[in-house]
Amino acid sequence: MSERSKLEVRHLTAWFGKTAAIKDVSLSVPAHTVLAIIGPSGCGKSxxxxxxxxxxxxTAGTRVEGSVLIEGEDLYARGVDPVFIRRRVGMVFQRPNVFPTMSIRENVLAGLRLNGVRGDHASILEDTLRRTALWDEVKDRLDESAVRLSGGxxxxxxxxRAIAVEPEVLLMDxxxxxxxxIATARIEELIGELKQGYTIVIVTHNMQQAVRISDDxxxxxxxxxVEHGPTKQIFTTPRVPRTEDYVTGKFG
Amino acid sequence: MKSQRSRRAVDLFMTALCGTCTALALIPLASILWLVVRNGAGAISLTFLTALPAPVGETGGGVGNAIAGTLFMVGLAALCGVPLGIGAGVFLAERGDGPLGRTVRFCAEVLGGVPSIVVGIVAWGLIVVPMHRFSALAGAAALAILMIPTLARATEEMIRLVPTALREASLALGVPAWRTSLSVVLRTALGGIVTAVLLALARAAGETAPLLFTALNNQYWNLRPDQPTSSLTVQIYNYAISPYDDWHQKAWAAALTLLLMVGLLNLTARWLAGGRMQRGPA
Amino acid sequence: MPRADAGDPAEMALAAPSTLRRAGLRALGDRAFAVALTGLGLWVLVIAGVIVTVCYRLARPAFAKLGVLPFLAGSDWNPVEDSYGALPFLYGTLVTSAVAILVALPVAIGLALFLVEMAPAWVRKLVSFLVELLAAIPSVVYGLWGLFVLVPWLRETVEPALGRWLGFLPLFRGPPIGVGYLAAGLILALMILPTITAVSVEVLRTAPATQREGALALGATRWEAIRMASLPYARRGIVGATILGLGRALGETMAVTMLLGNQPEIHASLFAAGYSLPAVIANEFAEATGDIHIGALAALALVLCGTTFALNAAARLLIRVPAERRTPARASA
Known part of the structure; x- marks a missing residue:
């Protein structure tokens, strides 16, 4: 595929025990774009x-076949350490999972500190919080427990916390x-801004959201x-009938 | 078919019966607490809490050395029992799903029910025999052995309460598994583990049987691990089975002291646990 | 961690040197941590092994000299003549534990039902706290209270009354002396009550709400719903709880030592003084001289140890099953 693709998935099959949750998926994600993954629940998005x-x-009993290339390097090649992969491919989960024993400051810097990365933590802290539009809201209470923030x-x-370790790819489930x-709107806005610096893959069950934020x-x-292409095309002129059924709300 | 009325009567009767059972359990508790306070409060004084016991036949004296001995031995026991117990608990929570983990868990559960007097014999065989002397160390060893299995199970439970989401958040940041276990998972469970430690210390302070022939007793102050040592519980026992009224009075007073110590530890543990509940998980 | 399958060899060759591969060095931390943890876990097994080994080695001279069967079945205990029979202690332990279970079990079930099914939230909280308090009281304090409160009450009120009304049973004959099987059994009942109650509450809570609600919806009274849905479900767990309580009762030392009278004899009457396994160890071990006396006491400890091992193992197996079937709806109640 494209020379500039940041992330390339080739013939990926993922197993839970004997059932394949993902079957022979291949696709690629160009750098600095947002790929939205849509589909009914249980379709294997997560x-x-x-x-x-x-x-x-x-998860115990799982297995993966195929390859995932980040800038041409296979994450599943022998001898590759998943720990290093995860520093280059960050992840944000469905529910906010801040570390409850840590302050706001410690949460942002957790990845750096726990990985023993030195550097100007203070400026990284401010920069990261500014990029996530949190700085003005929390700058006066950086040492308070993170649990006291609102869900959004x-x-x-x-x-x-995920971008403080400077990943190249950001996964969002x-x-x-x-x-x-309101909190959702802010997150969507944020994703649009983060696109400048990162390549983003986002799972969403909300088709409006996919249209608003994604390129592909x-x-x-x-x-x-089933189908993979520019977002506009998927939602306006899908090639596969099943895609059309889904995006027009006939099932799922 | 029984009549509606008799069915309701049976229901009422059984409810009353269950209420009676509750009363049956609580009346002795009230009696114990009340009598320990009533009989003990009169004899407690600064002298009682700080002085050495009076020789046989003389009145007065106190349990200062016994309080110090109990604290000393529980401290020594904690030094070894707390790290090992927590460590075994972390093992069970983090790597306890294999056959080895299941064996260790089963052993910890079964060890939790081994009579403390048996553990006393073991500490005697392990430490008193080779040292040719009863000692605080032997007493502390017995208490540590009693601490480890309960602490291991409690620690495991606390760690398993930590949501997987936190562990995943840390792993997704590229933090190695061992760092994740220590800095995120264990740290989150720490409050609960501290509670479990306090409860284990309270239990250890209340043990008598494993000290009878390990630490034995001592009429004087002792803070040397290789010497026989007095403890509050053994002192209560000796006073209680004596024929002297004066000593009986001392037994009550020492029991009040012990209950206050144990109660304080329990209440602190509860208060810590309660505070955590209110703040709630993330 | 399961190994992820690598791609085909051609692609693996493609994956040139990179920041992704420092696995060898970095994985050292994980491996060291795993080894350290396993070491800590093994301590539990070491302790179990040491307990059995030490007791066995101390007991061996006695078994060698006396023989296992004659020792267990003998009823004469005389350290002066090196004659040791375990029967009076086995008997005393069994009788006091039986009294304890017979008294504690119905009360514990009633109390657990009260807590789970009947009490309003604040009462439940308060009573649960008090029952936990009961569990936190040191055994020697129970002994003290038993000696100065329970024993006089039994001697002056309960035992004469029992003798008058039930004296036709051998169990309730003889002079009311206060200390004895009955006193020790009752104090044990009080001490194991929190254990049995706590486990029973736990299993009753896990009983599926749907069945109980079904019964209530059919017009059953609260008691009928408990009898039809909750109790049958919890039976297995309550049996487990009872065995757990029995294990505690068998090994309980101080309170029994103070209330049982400490006579190595066997009597049918519950009013009589007896002796128990832990009590004789507590009284004689510190002053025991000679391998045979120590050995005989260690042999008693071994019997105690083996019995409680077996009982606890059985109890855990019985209790674990309902815990796995836990339904979220009631578990959170």
Missing amino acids: TFIRCLNRMHEL QQQRLCIA EPASALDP TAFFYLGEL
């Missing part, structure tokens, strides 16, 4: 992105599904990639 930073294998703030803090509409869209059904 499993798919958990394969992109090797979080899938943390917590999720933006999780995004800040329905990051706004547990949030209210991939539609998954029962573990298979």
Whole structure:
């Protein structure tokens, strides 16, 4: 595919025991774009992105075949350490999962500190919080417990925590599904800005959201990639009838 | 078919019966607490809490050395029992799903029920026999052995309460598994583990049987690990089975002291646990 | 961690040197941590092994000299003549534990039902706290209270009354002396009550709400719903709880030592003084001289140890099953 693709997935199949949750998926994501993954629940969206930073294998009894290339390097090649992958491919989860024992400051810097990365932590802190539009809201209470933030703030803090370690790719698993509409709008706005610096893959069950934030869209059904293309085309002139059924709300 | 009325009567009767059972459990508790306070409060004084016991036949004296001995031995026991117990608990929570983990868990559960007097014999065989001397160390070893299995199970439970989401958040940042375990998971569970430690210390302070022939007793102050040492519980026992009224009075007073110590530890543990509940998980 | 399958060899060759590959060095931390943790876990097994080994080695001279069967079945205990029979202690331990279970079990079930099914939230909280308090009281304090409160009450009120009304049973004959099987059994009942109650509450809570609600919807009274839905479900767990309580009762030392009278004899009457396994160890071990006396006491400890091991193992197996079937709806109640 394109020479500039940041992330390339080739013939990826992911297993839970004997059932394949993802079946032979191939696609690529150009740098500085947002790819939205859509599909009915249980179609393997979450499993798919958990394969992109090797979080899938943390569940007992799982197995992955195929390859995922980041700038041409295979994450699944022998001898590759998943820990290093995860520093280059960050992840934001469905529900905000701030570390409850840590302050706001410690949460943002957690990745750096726990990995023993030195540097100008103070400026990284401010810069990251500014990029996630949290700085003005929290700058006076950086040492308070992160648990005291609102749900939307917590999720933006999780995004800040993920980008503080300077990943190249950011995976988001329905990051706004547990949030209210206003907080969701802020997250969507944020994703548009983060696109400048990162390549983003986002799972969403909300088709409006996919249209608003993504450049490309991939539609998954029962573990298979049904259709993948520019978002506009997927939602206006889908090639596969099943995609059309889904995006027009006939099922799912 | 029984009549509606008799069915309701049975229901009422059984409810009353269950209420009676509750009363049956609580009356002795009230009696114990009330009598320990009533009989003990009169004899407690600064002298009682700080002085050495009076020789047989003389009145007065106190349990200062016994309080110090209990604190000393529980401290020594904690030094070894707390790290090992927590460590075993972390093992069970983090790597306890294999056959080895299941064996260790089963052993910890079963060890939790081994009578403390048996553990006393073990500490005697391990430490008193080779040292040819009863000692605080032997007493502390027995208490540590009793601490480890309960602490291991409690620690495991606390760690398993930490949401997977936190562990995943840390791993997704590229933090190695061991760092994640220590800096995120264990740190989050720490409040609960501290509670479990306090409860284990309270239990250890209340043990008598494993000290009878390990630490034995001592009429004087002792803070040397290789010497026989007095403890509050053994002192209560000796006073209680004596024929002297004066000593009986001392037994009550020492029991009040012990209950206050144990109660304080329990209440602190509860208060810590309660505070955590209110703040709630993330 | 399961190994992820690598892609085909051609692609693996493609994946040139990179920041992704420092696995060898970095994985050292994880491996060291795993080894350290396993080491800590093994301590539990070491302790279990040491307990059994030490008791066995101390007991061996006695078994060698006396023989296992004659020792267990003998009823004469005389350290002066090196004659040791375990029967009076086995008997005393069994009788006091049986009294304890017979008294504690119904009360614990009633109390657990009260807590789970009947009490309003604040009462439940308060009573649960008090029952936990009961569990936190040191055994020697129970002994003290038993000696100065329970024993006089039994001697002056309960035992004469029992003798008058139930004296036709051998169990309730003889002079009311206060200390004895009955006193020790009752104090044990009080001490194991929190254990049995706590586990029973736990299993009753896990009983599926749907069945109980179904019964209530059919017009059953609260008691009928408990009898039809909750109790049958919890039976297995309550049996487990009872065995757990029995294990505690068998090994309980101080309170029994103070209330049982400490006579190595066997009597049918619950009013009589007896002796128990832990009590004789507590009283004689510090002053025991000679391998045979120590050995005989260690042999008693071994019996105690083996019995409680077996009981606890059985109890855990019985209790674990309902815990796995836990339904979220009631578990959070």
